[in-house]
Amino acid sequence: MNVFTGDQLLSFTYIIAVVLFILAIKWLSSPTTARRGVLAGEIGAALAVGATLYNPDVTQYKWIIIALIVGAGVGIPLGMVHMTAVPQRTALSHAFGALSAAMVGIAEYYVGIPRVTRFEMGEIGLEVIIGSLTFTGSLIAAGKLQEILPQRPIVYRGQNFVSLSVLGAALVLAILLVINPNNTHLFPAMIIVALAFGVLLVTPIGGADMPTVISLLNSYAGFSAALLGFVLNSKVLVVAGALDGSSGFILSVIMCKAMNRSFTNVMFGAFGQVQAGAAAQTEQRTVRSASPEEAAGILAAADKVVIVPGYGMAVAQAQHKVRELYDSLTKKGVDVKFGIHPVAGRMPGHMNVLLAEADIPYERLLEMDAINSDLPQTDVALIIGANDVTNPAARTDASSPIYGMPILDVDKARTVMVIKRSMNPGFAGIDNPLYYFDKTLMLFGDAKGFVSDIVRELGGGSGH
Amino acid sequence: MPADFISNLYVFILAGFVGFELIKRVSPLLHTPLMSLTNALDAIVVVAAIIIAGRHETHLSVVLGLIAVAASFSNMVGGFFITDRMLRMFKTGKSKKS
Numbered sequence: 126m127n128v129f130t131g132d133q134l135l136s137f138t139y140i141i142a143v144v145l146f147i148l149a150i151k152w153l154s155s156p157t158t159a160r161r162g163v164l165a166g167e168i169g170a171a172l173a174v175g176a177t178l179y180n181p182d183v184t185q186y187k188w189i190i191i192a193l194i195v196g197a198g199v200g201i202p203l204g205m206v207h208m209t210a211v212p213q214r215t216a217l218s219h220a221f222g223a224l225s226a227a228m229v230g231i232a233e234y235y236v237g238i239p240r241v242t243r244f245e246m247g248e249i250g251l252e253v254i255i256g257s258l259t260f261t262g263s264l265i266a267a268g269k270l271q272e273i274l275p276q277r278p279i280v281y282r283g284q285n286f287v288s289l290s291v292l293g294a295a296l297v298l299a300i301l302l303v304i305n306p307n308n309t310h311l312f313p314a315m316i317i318v319a320l321a322f323g324v325l326l327v328t329p330i331g332g333a334d335m336p337t338v339i340s341l342l343n344s345y346a347g348f349s350a351a352l353l354g355f356v357l358n359s360k361v362l363v364v365a366g367a368l369d370g371s372s373g374f375i376l377s378v379i380m381c382k383a384m385n386r387s388f389t390n391v392m393f394g395a396f397g398q399v400q401a402g403a404a405a406q407t408e409q410r411t412v413r414s415a416s417p418e419e420a421a422g423i424l425a426a427a428d429k430v431v432i433v434p435g436y437g438m439a440v441a442q443a444q445h446k447v448r449e450l451y452d453s454l455t456k457k458g459v460d461v462k463f464g465i466h467p468v469a470g471r472m473p474g475h476m477n478v479l480l481a482e483a484d485i486p487y488e489r490l491l492e493m494d495a496i497n498s499d500l501p502q503t504d505v506a507l508i509i510g511a512n513d514v515t516n517p518a519a520r521t522d523a524s525s526p527i528y529g530m531p532i533l534d535v536d537k538a539r540t541v542m543v544i545k546r547s548m549n550p551g552f553a554g555i556d557n558p559l560y561y562f563d564k565t566l567m568l569f570g571d572a573k574g575f576v577s578d579i580v581r582e583l584g585g586g587s588g589h
Numbered sequence: 590m591p592a593d594f595i596s597n598l599y600v601f602i603l604a605g606f607v608g609f610e611l612i613k614r615v616s617p618l619l620h621t622p623l624m625s626l627t628n629a630l631d632a633i634v635v636v637a638a639i640i641i642a643g644r645h646e647t648h649l650s651v652v653l654g655l656i657a658v659a660a661s662f663s664n665m666v667g668g669f670f671i672t673d674r675m676l677r678m679f680k681t682g683k684s685k686k687s
Contacts, residue, residue, distance in 0.1 A: 139636075146630045147607060153623055154614040156679040163673045166630055170665055177636040183643030185651075192642065192655040196635075196662030203663065204670030208678075211621060214671065218628045218664045225634045225657035225664075229641055232653040236646045244591060343624055350631050351601055357637050358593045364604040369631035371608035372623060379617075467617060474620030478675055486682035492617050 138176035139361040145169030146365060150372075156487055173361060208482040209439055212471040213270035216339055220263035222346040222369075226353045227256030231316065233356055239307050245356065246306040250299035252352035254319040258295075259345040261323030266338055269327075270471055276332035288325040295319045330391070332436075333513065335471045337380040337391045344373025376473045383467035383493075385519075385530040412548065415566040417578030420542055423566075424450075425457055425583060427504035427540075431496060433464045433533055434476050437510015437545075441572035447509065448483035450576050453583045462489055464496035464506075464533045466514035497534050506538035510545075510572045516557045526555060541565040544575050622675045629668025635661040 145165045152162030177183070206214050230252040234241060241249070268274035298315035302308055330338050351366025353359075381388060415423075424430060432451070438444060454461050463485070469476045477490050491499070500506065508515055511533075518525040519532045535541050536559055543560060545567060559565055568575050615623050638661055642654030 142633070146633075147611070149626060149630065150608070150611045150615070150623075153619060153626060154611070155616065156619065156676070159619060159622065159676045159679070160673060163626060163669055163676060166626060167669050170629070170633060170669070173633055173636050174639070174665075177639050180640065180643075182640055185643055185645045188651065188655055189639055189642055189658060192658035193662050196659040197666045198663075199659070200663030200665065200667030201670065202667075204667035204674070206671070208675070211625075211671070211675075214667075215621075215624055215628070218625070218668060221660040221664045222628060222631050222634065225632075225638055225661035228653040228657035228660070229634065229637050232641045232650040232657075235653075236641075236650045244594070248594075340624070343628070347627065347631055350634050353634060353637060355594065355597050355601075358597065359637055360597065360600050361633055362637060363597050363600045365630050365633040367601050367604035368608040368612075369627040371605050372612045372627040375609065375612050376620060376624065379620075465617070472621060473624065474617060474622070477618045478621045478678070481675070481678040481680070484678075484680065487618055487679045488681060490618060 135176050135180050138172050139359075142169035142173040143361055143364045145172075146368060150368060208478055209442055210271075211478060212335065212339065212475060213267045215472060216263050216267035216270055216342065219339070219342045219346045220260050220267060223256045223259035223263060223342075223349055226346070226349040227253050227260060227316075230256060230353055230356060231312075234312060238309060241306040243303050243306060246303045247299075248352060248356045250302055250315065252349055252356055253316060254295050254299060255345055255352065256349040257316050257319035258323035258326065259342055259349060261320045262327040263323075263342045263346070265324055265327040266330075266335065266342060269330075269332060270335060274328075278329050278331035280329050284325075284329055288322065291318060291322045291325055295322055332471065333468075334384075334391050336468045336473055336475070337377055337384070337386075337388075339472045340373050340376035340380055341388070341391075342373070344370050344377060347371070347373055380468055380473060383531060385527070410561045412560050412567050413563075413565065414569055415542070417568070417575060418582050420566065420568055420575075421579045421582030423540060423542070424454060424459065424505055424507070424579065427459055429460045429462075429499070429503045430454060430505045430507060431462050431464050431500060431503045431535070431538065433466075433469075433506060433508045433511050433515060433535060434480065435466075435469045435509065435511025435514065436471060437512075437572050439470055439475065439479055439510070441510065443509060443573040443576055444479045444483040446573050446576040446580065447480070448485055449580045450583075451485055451489075453580055457583070462491055462496065462499065464493070464500070464535075465490055466493055466511070466533055469511055469514055493531060493533060500534045501537045503538040505540045505542060506535035508535060508541070508543045509576065512545075512557055513555060515543075515559055516555065518555070518558055522558075535559065536562060536564075539564065542568055544568045544570065544572050546571065618679070619676075622672045625668050625672045625675070629665050629672060632661045632665035632668060635665060 149162040149166035152158040234249050295318040347366050347369025354362030465476045515535045517536045519527045519530040638657035
């Protein structure tokens with residue numbers, strides 16, 4: 126059996142793992158093959174971990190086994206969280222990924238010193254900076270999503286100047302270390318400054334921008350792992366990091382496009398703050414409201430209904446009630462579809478996962494372009510907890526802060542119904558002219574409560 | 590510039606292109622599972638952490654390595670687990686029971 130040396134065996138196993146990782150993502154392209162993709166990824170990861178443990182470099186097992194058990198002990202409960210908690214779980218996993226990449230980079234520096242070359246120092250410095258800032262940034266994002274920290278943007282004068290100076294300080298420290306890698310006292314300083322920058326980077330960002338931020342942090346976590354692959358000369362890390370990094374990057378670009386904004390605008394724009402004043406000056410206009418009974422009557426009489434869910438549905442955990450509404454309307458022969466805006470919710474694909482959890486068949490969940498061609502032939506558009514993504518001002522009002530953002534054209538449906546707690550414009554503070562249209566009915570109440578009232582009316586509706 | 594760096598750069602660029610082409614094709618329906626799956630794959634950092642901790646060079650490197658083992662292994666286990674849970678929920682109208 127001595128065909129391969131230990132090192133070669135390890136390298137071949139890693140190559141198999143890399144192939145399986147690429148297949149995993151390939152199979153994820155469609156819901157019919159996606160679970161096979163997870164299996165491929167799992168086999169690849171298990172092979173790589175098994176071969177590494179078998180590697181003769183590893184001499185001390187006891188603590189490694191304990192660390193693996195601790196990791197599994199943390200990971201399994203985090204894999205079992207409720208679907209509404211998936212955004213914060215994802216942010217936390219970006220934090221863990223960045224933490225481990227940073228830790229290995231830091232260990233590599235201290236083990237290598239005083240033999241660390243300038244080139245290696247450059248790689249380690251960059252890797253540790255990105256890993257550290259992603260760690261704290263992701264923790265702040267998770268805190269905001271879990272609502273331990275306020276979701277609204279936290280801003281102060283000169284914020285961008287302070288944040289950029291801190292980033293600059295981290296880079297200067299890294300450059301000083303490249304000039305002399307043996308300046309060991311600078312290394313912890315660089316880490317602390319990078320950790321501080323992560324906090325400053327995410328604190329000013331509001332909840333509505335989370336889909337972009339979470340994607341961007343995903344991308345940073347991936348690139349820090351790829352950079353670690355450069356530091357350790359490990360191709361498997363380079364490939365896995367490049368896949369994760371490019372995935373996060375593509376998602377960030379999709380999210381930015383879906384909001385018609387640039388990266389810099391998301392990171393340094395502090396969106397919510399600007400319009401708070403503008404919203405205050407809107408004059409009193411009348412809205413039409415309706416009761417659950419009236420809403421149920423209109424829905425039952427419709428041929429085609431499009432439901433537009435948003436973060437409000439997630440907060441109210443109304444997805445199961447929405448499924449009941451879907452069931453009772455479908456039973457009455459109404460064609461019900463769902464219009465999903467790319468940035469609805471708090472992370473990419475958030476609404477799809479919640480609706481799939483509620484057992485709504487995925488072919489009923491349509492993307493923005495597909496549903497927009499349906500909406501002009503739709504009898505009722507029912508909006509549940511979504512706001513900005515339905516705001517027609519994005520098409521018509523050049524002075525609106527969201528002008529140019531692609532929206533779901535719910536105003537083209539014959540009747541629009543909006544379930545909303547009150548006329549309060551919410552923390553983004555952008556007024557939505559949709560609510561004042563003649564064809565719009567406001568359904569004031571809690572998303573979950575109002576939907577269950579409609580379902581009850583539909584169930585008993587034929588009796589009276 | 591070390592030769593290793595050049596070969597790693599090749600791998601990085603090629604993997605980046607492969608990733609770009611594959612991820613572009615993932616339906617927006619599955620963007621949340623995509624993020625949790627790539628996160629689980631990224632947790633392959635655990636192999637580097639195991640080697641750092643297992644080589645037992647300094648106390649500091651062992652401690653840092655072990656933290657990294659626990660953090661990345663939790664991502665690996667939790668990431669695959671939740672991705673599979675999510676994907677099990679995506680059903681077509683025909684296969685839907687109850």
